[in-house]
Amino acid sequence: MKRLLSICATVIVVGSLMSGCSATKDAFQKANGVILYGNQQQISDTLNQDKKDIKEKDEYTIKVAEDGKQDMMILDKTTAKALVEKKLLKEVTKDNDTEAITSLPKVTKDTNALFAKQEVKEMNLAGQNSKIIYGGNKIIGDGRSYVDEFLIVDDSQFTAIKGTEKKMAVIKYDKNPDKKLSEFNVDEVQLVKVGK
Secondary structure, three states: OHHHHHHHHHHHHHHHHHHOOOHHHHHHOOOOEEEEEEOHHHHHHHHHHOOOOOOEEEEEEEEEEEEOOEEEEEEEHHHHHHHHHOOOEEEEOHHHOEEEOOOOOOOOOOEEEEEOOOOOOEEEEOOEEEEEEEOOOEEEOOOOOOOOEEEEEOHHHHOOOOOEEEEEEEEEOOOOOHHHHHHOOOOEEEEEOOOO
8 A cells, every 4th residue: 555655646746847846736736727729610619518517718819939949829918917817827936836926027019028948138020129028937827838938919919920820718617627638629738727
């Protein structure tokens, strides 16, 4: 019995380290939602097939682009604020723990905010160099999923930014949806704790 408990504890620790989060924190924290990433059809089909179990759902338009060798998600300021309100936009702290942020850096028509592991001061977007505020090592959820970095732009600039348009759906359930993960036919699914 002790050997079985030891194996289970090892699996939890290794799984947590691989996802970029603290084992002690996440082993006891129960997820109550998922974030789905994909095209409009994938998201619509999934929401329709799962509608009887969904407590709350929100859909957002995002863009995905490449920044050198990094995959980048582009979000408008309104979407980023919604993620902050749901306690889904988090800062990676020491030992790869995460902590929900309560506000965004100041984003304007001429200034964007970048969340990434390393600082970047300038970026070429839609053929124009844009001023970048480095907002630190922040992610969506408790582990880096789907992309490597996140760019927050003013709502008025979102359409002009080049990138592949995708959808992101945040779904909240009454109970932990971990057993549903294999049912979602989307580009990526991320287990999360939706706040509010």
